[in-house]
Amino acid sequence: MTVLAKTLSLIVSLLIAVPAGGLEEKSPAPIRVVSRDVFIKKGTRPVCTGFITYIHKTKPMLMHCYGFQDYSDGYDDYGYQISRDNGKTWSARVVGWKSEVVPEGRVRYGEHAAFFDRDSSRLIVLTNKTLYPEDRFDNKQVTEVVIDTYDPASDRWSERRPLDLSPGRSIAVSFSFPLKIAGGRLLFPAMRPTIDANNRHVHYPGCWAPLDEALQIIGDFRPDGSISWQLGEPIRISPETSSRGLDENAIAELRDGRVAAVCRGDNSMFPEKPGYKWLSFSSDRGKTWTSPVPFPCTEGLPIESGANGSAFFRSIKDGRLYWIGNLCVRGRRPKGNFPRTPLVVARVEEEPFGIIRDSIxxxxxxxxxxxxNVQMSNFRFYQDRETFDLVIFYTRYSERSAENWMDADYHRLRVRLN
Structure with missing residues (x-):
């Protein structure tokens, strides 16, 4: 038995003995919900999240993008609306990403990764473009990333084009919250399947999905304002530790100049083992990464988590680092994608790096x-410039029925941080 296997075995025994990482009853953390409402009632199809972001350096102009869900992993009809009064009222919705019928099936767009660049006053949006053979999701299909840019001053979009990531292979963005780090570099979190020496996808034995690896799509501005794109090196993990590899990495630039990435892991093929988010660091601006370890807490053992995405953000009020995601803090252990409840917000200590346990x-x-299996995942968010509140949008899939999981509304949650 390897040292890692022995360590994981010890952690599992502790988890079974005590709901490890569970929350102790302490004084309330200075994070509280101030309002919640149904932003869009479910119609014939539930809403699926796209993005929401300010699109002006100082004015209260927001762009909100969302689509509709046809079936699991099948999204369509993404459109956007603009608010010029900080979200009080919204323009009519304009559809910008619509599927296309082709002889082989249907080409769909989804999983928008959006970043408003304050220096150039441009919105940059990367989106997956994927063939669904006979309009069915197939994880063996090659995904292409396309780019759109938007100029708020002229209210014009660029012509959509494929992002040149040669010699990239089947790169995808998923639950991606991009950053611009020191020196002006753009980092768009991405992922791809791991391949073996014969150029075939690697699978944990019996697993339907391939082993994935997390990486960054890196953008560097040229003197003329155009962007040169390249891929960073991947963060990898063995399938015996995380059966579907690493996906949906959340990134944060730290005060010491490093970039932290917390990746979605998976224990679906061995639920007796712990399921974690996995932490890695880059000291060369997103190019290479350390070997991943379980996302730690400042006190006690790491807290388990299902296979679901998460996000970092730095408070626009005081600069503190926060994390949003699903943690197993109610005694229920993870099994694959679940549980996707509760949704938590917590402060993060930067050195030594970890979730501040009593802030969860x-x-x-x-x-x-x-x-x-009610879900509070796949959220999007922004920080309100006027109130400093965190505003979260998400569809609570399965909120009414496990069988009819798409019978769900699109919610807005306003959270005060301190």
Missing amino acids: SVVDEQGPGEPD
Whole structure:
């Protein structure tokens, strides 16, 4: 048995003995929900998140993009609306990403990664473009990343084009919150399947999905304002540790100049083992990464988590670092993608790096009578420039029924940080 295997075995025994990482009853953290409402009632199809961001350096102009869900992993009809009064009222919605019928099936767009660059006053949006054979999701299909840019001053979009990532292969963005770090470099979190020496996808035995690896799409501005794109090196993990590899990495630039990435892991093929988010660091601006370790807490063992995405943000009020995601803090252990409740917001200590345990605050969770697989994941958010509140948008899939999981509304949650 390897040292890692022995360590994981010890952690599992501790997890079974005590709901490790669970929250102790302490004084309330200075993070609290101040309002919640249904932003869009479910119609014939539920809303799926796109992005929401300010699109002006100082004015209260927001762009909100969302689409509709046809089936699991099948999204369409993404459109955007603009608010010029900090989200009080919104323009009519304009559809910008619509699927296309082709002889082989349907080409769909999804998983928008959007970043408003204050220096150039441009919105940069990377999106997946994927063929669905006979309009069915197929994880063996090659995904292409396309780029759109938007100029708020002229209200004009660029012509959509493929992003040149040669010699990239089947790169995808998913639950991606991009950053611009010191020196002006753009980092768009991405992922791709791991391949073996014969150029075939690597799988954990019996697993339907390939082993993925996390990496960054790196953008560097040229003197003329155009962007040169390249791929960083991947963060990898063995399939015996995380059966579907590493996906949906959340990134943060730290005060010491490093970049931290927290990746989605997976224990679906061995639920007796712990399921974690996995932490890695880059000291060369997103190019190469350290070997991943379980995302730690400042006190005690790491807290388990299902296979779901997360995000970092730095407070625009005081510069503190925060993390949003799903943690197993109610005694239920992870199994693959679940649980996706509760949704928590927590402060992060930068050195030594970890979640500040007594700051973990539940902002939404499974309510009485709701199914165990109710979801508070796949969220999007922004920080309100006027109130400094965190504003989160998400669809609570399965909130009414586990069987009819798409019968769900699109919610808005406003959280005060201090």
